[in-house]
Amino acid sequence: MKKNLKYNALWLLFAVVIYGLIYLLYFTGVITPFTEYTLIMIGINIILALGLNLIIGFAGQFSLGHAGFMAIGAYSASILSIKFPTMGGFFLGILVGMVIAGIIALVVGLPTLRLKGDYLAIATLGISEIIRIVIINMGTLTNGPAGLFGIPPMVNWPLIFGFVAVVSLVIINYIRSGAGRATQAIREDEIAAESMGVNTTKYKVIAFIIGAVTASVAGALYASYIQTITPKDFGFMKSIDILIIVVFGGIGSVSGTFVAAIVLGILNMLLQDAGALRMIIYALALIVIMIYKPGGLLGTWEFSMKGFVTRVNKKEETADVSTKREKSN
C-alpha cells in the first residue's frame, strides 16, 4: 500500500489540477453557458461510457440497453426533485433511481445474461425499449410521452466533476480487484473460466448491475441539468451514442473512454450545425474502426500513472548516465 500511495497521491493531484483548470476557465469567462453544456455532457457521458465499458469491454457482454437504465435514474430523480425541490430531495431521487435500476438489472440480468453475443444485444435492446414504453404509460406519474418539465436544477459542474471522480474510482478499483479479474476471465473465455471455478453468472450480473446503477446516476444528473426529459430522449439512439464512445475509445480501455468522451463531446459541439451529416460521419467511422481495429481505437491500452512516472524517471536516469559519462570522458 505504501508503494502505491505515491501513485494514488499523484492521481489525486492530477484530479485537483483538472478541477482547478476548469475553475480557472469559468472564472476567466472562457466557459459560457454554451460551452458549459458541452463540458457537463462530457462528464455525464464519461459516467455512462465507463458503465457500458465495464459491461461490454470488461465482462464481454454486449448490452444495448444502457438508455433504459439512464431513463430510470432520470425519471426517479426528476419526480422526487419536483416533489421535494431541495438538494436532499434530489439525492433521494438519485438513490431511489439507483435502487430501482439495480433491482431491474438483477431481475432482468439473471435470466438474460445466459444469452450470447447478438441474442444478448437484441434482448437488452428489448429491455431498454420495454422500460421506456412502461415509463410512457405510467400516466400522471411520468406525464407520459410529454415528459417532465421544470425539473429543479440541482447540479453544477463541481457536482458533476465529483460524481465523475467517484464513479471512476469505483469502476477502476472494481476492475483491478479480484472480482474484476474474474470478470475479465469471463470475457476471454467463458467456458474456461467456468471450468476454473469462476461463478460466471455472478460476475456477469454484478457487472451488469454496476453498469445499470451508474447509468441511472448519469440519467439523474442529465435530467437535473437539462430540466426537461421526455421518453424520446432515452431511445435506442442514446444507447448507440454511448456505444460509439466506448468503441472509439477502446473496448476495455478506461483511459480510452475518457479520451473518447472528451474528443467526441468537443466534436459534437463543433459539428452541432451539421445535422444528419454528423451521424453519417460517426457511422462511417464506426464501420471503418470495426474493420481495421475491432478492439476500438485505443484497444485495451491504459494510461498508467506508474508507467508514466517510471518513464520520466528512466529519462532522468539516462540523462544522468550520459552526463556522468561525458564528465568521465
Next chain:
Amino acid sequence: MDGQLLVQQLVNGLFLGSIYALLALGYTMVYGIIKLINFAHGEIYMIGGFLGYFFINHLKLGFFPALILAMAGAAIVGVLIELLAYRPLRKSTRIAALITAIGVSFLLQNSMIYFFGPDKRSFPQAIKHVSYNFGFIQVSNIQLLILATAVILMIVLQLIIKKTKMGKAMRAVSVDADAAQLMGINVNRTISFTFALGSALAAAAGILIGLYYNSIDPMMGVVPGLKSFVAAVLGGIGIIPGAALGGFVIGLLETFTIAIGFSEYKDALVYALLIVILLIRPAGILGKNLKEKV
C-alpha cells in the same frame, strides 16, 4: 368483443403478418449463412420503398415493373453492403460484426435523411383502392395483393432453396462453410447470392407497405426491422418456414393487442415475447436444439 369483430381483426393481422414474414425471411437467411444479425435489413426495406417511390413517381412506371426493378436495386445494395462492410469482418468477433451492422444501419438511415430530407413522402396510389366485402369481412384489393405477393415470393424462395444448385450451396454453407468450400462451393458467391435474395424480399415488403399506407420516410425501417427479427427468432432462426410462421404470429399478436385495447403496449409486447422465447426456447418454434461443443 363480438365474433365478427374478432374475425375482422384477425384478417387485418394476417396482412400485417405477411409484411413481417417477408422481412423475417431475409433476416433468417442471412443469419443462417453467416451468423450475423443484419441490423441494416430494416434499411433495405426502407430503400426498397424509396426505390419504388422513385420508379413510380419520377419514371412513371407501373406498379409491377417498379416492384421488380426495386427488388433488383435492393439486391445490388445488399450485395454491396456485404462486400464492403461484412466480408472484411468474417473472421472477427461477433461483437465487432454486430457493431458494424449497427453502423451500416445508421449510415443508411442518415444518408437518406441527408440527401432526401426526413419528411414522410406520399407514396403514389399506383393501384386504386377497392373494397371487397366477404360477408361481414371487409378487405381491400391492396391487402389481398400483399398477401398474394408475399405467398408467391415465399413459394419461389422455397423452390430456389430446394430445387436449384445455388440453393443447395446455400444450405451447405449454412451448415459448415469450410466443408462446403472443400467440396468446391464458392462460399463468397453463395453468401452474396443470399444477401441479394434477402434484400429483394425486403424491398418487396417495403414497396407493398408504401402502397398500403401511402407513406414512406427514412426511419420507416427501424421498428419493423426489429419486429421481424423477433419474428425470425420466434419461428426458429435460420429456418425459412419458421420465419414465415413467425411473421404471421407477430402480425396477429400486434393486431390482437390493439384490438383488446392495449395499443400503447403493442411494441413492448413484441419485445417481451422475444425475451421470453430466447429464455425458454431459443431455437424457436420450429427449431432444433444444438448443444455447444467445447
Next chain:
Amino acid sequence: MKKISVLLMSLFLLAGCGPAAGGPVGDGNKAEGDTIKIGMNMELSGDVSAYGTAEKEGITLAVEEINANGGVLGKKLELIEKDNKSENGESTSVAANLTSRSKVVAVVGSATSGATKASIPNMTRAAVPVITPSGTDDSITVFNGKVQEYAFRACFQDSFQGVILAKFATDNLKAKKVVIIGDNSSDYAIGLTKSFKKTYQGTVVKEETFTAGDKDFQAALTKIKDLDFDAIYLPGYYSEGGLIIKQARELGINQPIFGADGLGDEKLAEIAGNKNTSNIYYTGHFSDKAPATDKVQPFVAAFKKKYQKAPSAFSALAFDAIYMLKQAIETQQSADSKAIVEGLKKLKDFNGVTGVMTMDENHNPEKSAVVLGLTNGKETSAQPVNP
C-alpha cells in the same frame, strides 16, 4: 485508498452546495452593433422538421420584408438560424448558444411545445425573451401558477382550442355523440383532448388512442366503425391525421372528422387523398377565404412569389412573430432584450396575418379562432367561433 475517497467525496459535497442555476444572470443582451440579432431555434431536422421548416420560411420572409423597408429603428434585422433537431436536449443547447455566443436580443422558436419548454430555462437565465409561433401547451407561459417572464407565444393555447372545438361540435356539427381518436404521444394532443372533454356537452361514445409514427389504424377504426356517433374528434398532427382520414373513409366511415391546428397543412389532403378529405374541419390560425385582417392577402401573395407554394398556418404564425417583435421594439424605442420583454408584454392591437392580437397578462395573445372546412381537399368554408 480510503482516505482519498473520503477526500474526494468531501470535495464534491462542498462544491455541490454551491449556487445552482436558476434565475436570470445579468441584464440580458443589448442591441449593440449595426444590426439587431434575432435568433431562430427551430426543428429543421428530425421528426417534426416539417413544422420547423415551414416556420423558418415565414420568418425569413418577414425579415427580408422588414429589411427591405428600412429595418427596425433604422437597423437591419440579422437572423441567426439554429436547428434543434426536434430534440429537447438540443433545444436547450441551442438556446444557450444563441443567447451567450451569438448574443441575440430575442429568439423565435420552437414549433413544438416540448422544444420550446426545454429552451425556457436557458432563455430565462440569459434574460432574453423567446416567442413561440405555434407552441400551444398552456404550461409554456404559465407554469405552476406563475407566469414565465421570458416566454411568449403568437398562437392560441390548447385549452382555448379544445373549448372552441367543443362548441363547434355541438353548435355547428350538431353532434350529440362523438368518438375521440387521439394522439397520446404529444403534450399538444393530450392537452387538446383534455380541454375538449371538459367543455363538450354531448357524450363521448368511445376513446381510442394512437402514437405519433403509427401507420396502421385499421384495428382502432374497425372497432368504432359500427358504433352510433355523429362525428370523430381527431386531436393530432397531419401525418397521422391524413392516414386516419384515408383509412376511415376507405372503411366506409363517412361521419365528419374535426380537429385542431395540427391538421392544418396541405399535406393532409395529399396523404389522405383529395376525395377522402371531405367533411373535414379544423381550427385554423388563418384563412384566405375569411381573411381576419388586411395583412392576409399581401402575405399570401408574397409567400407564393418567394416559395411557389401556399403558406401554411405555421408559416403565417412565424411571420407574425417577427412582426410582433418589430412592434415591441418600436413601442419601446429600444432593441435590448429586456426592453423587448416589456414591449411584448404590452403588445396591443397588433395587426397580424393570423388576426388582431393583444397580449394578455399571461403572455398569451387574445385572438379569435376560425374553423376551416375541407371538401375534396380544398378549403370550402371558414366559420369564426367565439369561446
